[in-house]
Amino acid sequence: MIKITTSDRYDITPLRSLMTNIFSLVAGLFVIGIIFLIAGVNPLYAISEIFLGSFGSLYGIKETVTKAIPLILIGAGLTLAFRAKFWNIGAEGQLLMGAIFSTWTGLTFGDHLPSYLIVPLMFFSGFIGGALWGIIPAILKIKYSINEVISTLMLNYICAEFLTMLIVGPWKGSTRFGFPGTDNLPEAAILGVIPGSRIHYSTLILSLICAVILCVVIYRTRFGYETRVVGENPDAGKYAGINFLKTSLILMAISGGLAGFAGVGEIAGIHHYLGYPASVSSGYGFTAIIVAWLAKLNPLYAVFSGLFFAGILVGGDAIQISLGLPAATVEIVNGTLLIFLIMGEYFLNNKISVHVSTKSKG
Amino acid sequence: MEEIIISTLQRTMIAGTPLLLATTGEIICERSGILNLGVEGVMAVGAVVAFMVTMTTGLPWLGVLAAVAAGMTLSVIHAVAAITLQANQVVSGLALTMLGLGLSGMLGKPYVGKPLTLKMNDIAIPYLSDLPYIGKILFFQSPFFYLAIFLALGAWFLLERTRLGIQIRSTGENPRATETQGVNVFLIRYLCVITGGGFSALAGAHLSISYSKSWIEGMTAGRGWIAIALTIFALWNPGRAIWAAFLFGGIFVVQYLMQPLGISPNFLSMLPYIATLVILLLISLKDPKRLNAPAMLSAPYNRGER
Incomplete structure (x- = not known):
């Protein structure tokens, strides 16, 4: 008879952790292949197209880096929130609020200020916008014990409608011929790109700096320690006198603020005006959840997992065109990979041994 | 005026129906101690599967079964x-x-914009539907409406009045003690999660083959998330879920009523989401202790652990 026993594993090395993640991703891709097969698409061709589309050409790599910028920013911010078990699902709304705030700043002051003043000012206001939208659920959670998953999600919907209300109403640009959307930002407010690409390098550099700083904050400061205690052992945190409201407010201000930065990058670096919510962000706030999880909640690793999932977004666009698959395919890929990543953790944390004995029972 | 009120209330019941179905399912699931945030996605799959099967076979009830x-x-x-x-x-x-959401988008792509010619007819309850006012509101409705009420009452009876219900509830409160009583905690939780999924899909089926009779991507529009909030609002009680769901159905309908008043349609679309936050805030302000969530909600259970 066969007996399966599980026991806790205590020797979790970074290598084993990495191997588990890679194995989970491969297993996930296998299942995605089956889904492709059912949808009538050659799975090997589709999956190789995804990776060729993103990492297989110079154009693909440039696009991948462009899309990695918001994912790294938001993903890094989410690692901080998730460490405190603050489930911020509202990065999408925080990104949009950052976009709204920075567009206002850019349109209002962009004509009168030089580039070196207006650009930092836009990033600052984007951070404020995202942070404000982020601290609302923190207050609701700590003061009124309202589940943050619900509140952050509701705030996503509210922000998207609010943005649409602005661009079809008071903010509608005079140069848009009646179509929704603001006027273009003034020249000084537009971010520079690496020639021949859409990579707005100032946001890219900012995202890397933020990931490094956050890494230091999490592992080397008192505040970082407190967020980990809040997440892992809230009772101990209460006895140790950690101020939950203060900690949550700060971590959500950071998490939301970084999403706000991402919003500034999308507006000032790529679109140059504020349009419909779906065009400002193609679900970066949700994809970044997987980025943070694959990064094992380490902001530095979020740089790599951000690039990986940016590749899937770019490759997903590529197979939409070449194989005629719907846009939703990327969501299937993302959802499946996330499921396999969290399932894989069980096999990392538990040792599973199978005992086969020839003796019959009794 | 009278007709406006009657038709508003009629539509309120219809708009509240998917919320009630999904909320009932989530209550069963959460009572066993498992938090399921997949409602929105399962609802979307339910909507698209019901639509596809109904469109190809012409049998709406087969579509419903397939969705579940x-x-x-x-x-x-x-x-x-x-x-x-x-x-x-x-x-x-x-x-x-x-x-x-991804699967529904992929499966439903060929069906976008195709109207369902076949209708699931409203059912008039004999005699009761002849009653003035409430006859038209409560007893001349989509079959999903009756089904939702029936299932919510059934879930209430199951949870509060049966042996299995006690086992489900104690699994959510204290799985270890429950297991010492010889109850298979894992089995109970599996059953509750799977049943909850069936309820969410049923809600989706209602949206695509009865409520709007067409399919577009994203047609669930956050209703799954609102159902999760309603679970808290209903204090994990399917009986309370009935009026909670129809209250929210009313908020969905009010949007259309207020449109002619010149209010921004985008502002009106915000209303259900704002109302969700306001209602959670109100119950928290009123009496935070009454938020009696199952004690072990979202805590994994490990048999070997002591």
């Missing part, structure tokens, strides 16, 4: 991750929603 089966199957993923593999339930549920 699909929703239950999809929920097994969350059950395996959350129960057997003790994964984080928040992330697992989110992943299920992503997968479900």
Whole structure:
């Protein structure tokens, strides 16, 4: 008879952790292949197209880096929130609020200020916008014990409608011929790109700096320690006198603020005006959840997992065109990979041994 | 005026129906101690499967059955991750929603914009539908409406008045003690998660083959998330879920009523989401202690652990 026993594993090395993640991703891709097969698409061709589309050409790599910028920013911010078990699902709304705030700043002051003043000012206001939208659920959670998953999600919907209300109403640009959307930002407010690409390098550099700083904050400061205690052992945190409201407010201000930065990058670096919510962000706030999880909640690793999932977004666009698959395919890929990543953790944390004995029972 | 009020209330009942179905399912699931954030995704899959099957076979009830089966199957993923593999339930549920929304978008692509010619007819309850006012509001409705009320009352009876209900509830409150009584905690939780998925898919089926009679991507529009909020609002009681769901159905309908008044349609679209936050705030302000969530909600259970 066969007996399966599980026991806790205590020797979790970074290598084993990495191997588990890679194995989970491969297993996930296998299942995605089956889904492709059912949808009538050659799975090997589709999956190789995804990776060729993103990492297989110079154009693909440039696009991948462009899309990695918001994912790294938001993903890094989410690692901080998730460490405190603050489930911020509202990065999408925080990104949009950052976009709204920075567009206002850019349109209002962009004509009168030089580039070196207006650009930092836009990033600052984007951070404020995202942070404000982020601290609302923190207050609701700590003061009124309202589940943050619900509140952050509701705030996503509210922000998207609010943005649409602005661009079809008071903010509608005079140069848009009646179509929704603001006027273009003034020249000084537009971010520079690496020639021949859409990579707005100032946001890219900012995202890397933020990931490094956050890494230091999490592992080397008192505040970082407190967020980990809040997440892992809230009772101990209460006895140790950690101020939950203060900690949550700060971590959500950071998490939301970084999403706000991402919003500034999308507006000032790529679109140059504020349009419909779906065009400002193609679900970066949700994809970044997987980025943070694959990064094992380490902001530095979020740089790599951000690039990986940016590749899937770019490759997903590529197979939409070449194989005629719907846009939703990327969501299937993302959802499946996330499921396999969290399932894989069980096999990392538990040792599973199978005992086969020839003796019959009794 | 009288007709406006009657038709408003009629539409309120219809708009509240999917919310009631999904909320009832989530209550059953959460009472067993498992948080399922996959409602939105399962609902989307239910909507598209019901639509596809109804369109191709011409049999709406077969569509409903197929949707429920699909929703239950999809929920097994969350059950395996959350129960057997003790994964984080928040992330697992989110992943299920992503997968479900993606699958529905992929499956439904060929059906976008195709109207369902075949209707699921409203059922008039004999005699009762002749009653003035309430006859038209409550007794001349889509079959889903009656089904939702019946299932909510059934779930209430199951949870509060049967042996199985006690087992489900104690599984959510104290799985270890429950297991010492010889109850298979894992089995109970699996059953509850899968049943909850069937309810979510049923809500989706209502949206695509009865409520709007067409399919577009994203047609669930956050109703799954609102159902999760309503679970809290209903204090995990299916009886309370009935009026909670129809209150929210009313908010969905009020949007259309207020449009001619010149209020921004985008502002009106915000109303259900703002109302969700306001209502959660109000119950918290009124009496925070009454938020009696199952004690072990979203805590994984490990048999070997002491």
